[in-house]
Amino acid sequence: MTTSIQDNDYAIEVKDVSMVFNMASEQLNSLKEYFIKIAKRELFFKEFRALDHISFNVPKGEVVGLMGTNGSGKSTMLKIIAGVLEPTEGEVVVRGNIAPLIELGAGFDLELTARENIYLNGSLLGYTHEFIDQHLDDIIEFAELRDFMDMPLKNYSSGMVARIAFAIATVTEPDVLIVDETLSVGDVFFQEKCERRIQSFIDSGNVTVLFVSHSIDQVERLCKSCVWIEKGRQRMVGPVEEVCKAYRNQFN
Numbered sequence: 001m002t003t004s005i006q007d008n009d010y011a012i013e014v015k016d017v018s019m020v021f022n023m024a025s026e027q028l029n030s031l032k033e034y035f036i037k038i039a040k041r042e043l044f045f046k047e048f049r050a051l052d053h054i055s056f057n058v059p060k061g062e063v064v065g066l067m068g069t070n071g072s073g074k075s076t077m078l079k080i081i082a083g084v085l086e087p088t089e090g091e092v093v094v095r096g097n098i099a100p101l102i103e104l105g106a107g108f109d110l111e112l113t114a115r116e117n118i119y120l121n122g123s124l125l126g127y128t129h130e131f132i133d134q135h136l137d138d139i140i141e142f143a144e145l146r147d148f149m150d151m152p153l154k155n156y157s158s159g160m161v162a163r164i165a166f167a168i169a170t171v172t173e174p175d176v177l178i179v180d181e182t183l184s185v186g187d188v189f190f191q192e193k194c195e196r197r198i199q200s201f202i203d204s205g206n207v208t209v210l211f212v213s214h215s216i217d218q219v220e221r222l223c224k225s226c227v228w229i230e231k232g233r234q235r236m237v238g239p240v241e242e243v244c245k246a247y248r249n250q251f252n
């Protein structure tokens with residue numbers, strides 16, 4: 001019997017996505033200089049193709065690693081999937097609610113306290129005030145920052161911000177969890193704690209996880225399949241063992 005996969009069995013569909021950034025072709029020292037050049041029509045841009053015709057699908061409940069050397073376009077891809085960036089060409093479909101852990105602190109106001117930020121960031125993730133009231137203790141406990149709740153976030157270390165961000169985004173099971181390397185700023189104990197929570201989502205079979213890691217071991221440990229992007233081009237999509245083997249071989 002042949003089992004066929006329906007389009008809506010995919011939590012994420014990336015269809016022929018390209019991303020072109022316009023970069024000023026010369027170095028400018030101030031915003032004033034920038035506007036003068038624009039007014040005089042002396043500012044020229046060169047195009048930079050950060051992603052070039054990328055296509056892959058992630059079935060619901062699957063855990064997929066995104067790999068590639070520095071500057072390959074992984075974060076750009078995640079931002080497009082999270083809806084933070086609009087692709088230049090192509091289309092992305094995401095089914096379900098999405099918890100994007102990508103740009104640390106993007107949904108935070110550094111002048112506000114951690115407690116206030118939990119409400120602010122929570123509302124961006126679609127949680128009601130009442131829901132956060134009910135789960136505030138879980139969030140604080142997971143982040144292990146009870147004594148720092150009334151301190152402005154600007155006095156937090158990047159690892160402390162990561163703890164709060166992860167605790168909020170994962171207080172309830174999202175349909176799709178997107179994790180960039182934000183967790184790498186956390187200490188090893190917190191990283192292990194996050195990995196255990198991600199693993200529990202994976203075990204539930206309900207959460208689709210897409211994550212970027214430079215650790216091939218971590219990708220092999222957690223993922224079922226893998227997408228390898230190199231300098232904006234799709235190099236390989238397939239079972240994790242095959243892709244990681246090929247990825248390792250490029251360094252030999």
Ligand SMILES: Nc1ncnc2c1ncn2[C@@H]1O[C@H](COP(=O)(O)OP(=O)(O)OP(=O)(O)O)[C@@H](O)[C@H]1O
Pocket residue numbers: 021022023048050068069070071072073074075076077
């Ligand atoms: N807003 C932007 N404007 C111009 N160029 C950008 C912008 N964002 C990213 N880029 C460029 O796109 C390329 C891909 O960047 P991206 O951050 O997606 O790579 P990455 O694979 O996540 O890298 P790393 O592993 O180092 O985190 C880089 O060359 C980067 O300079």
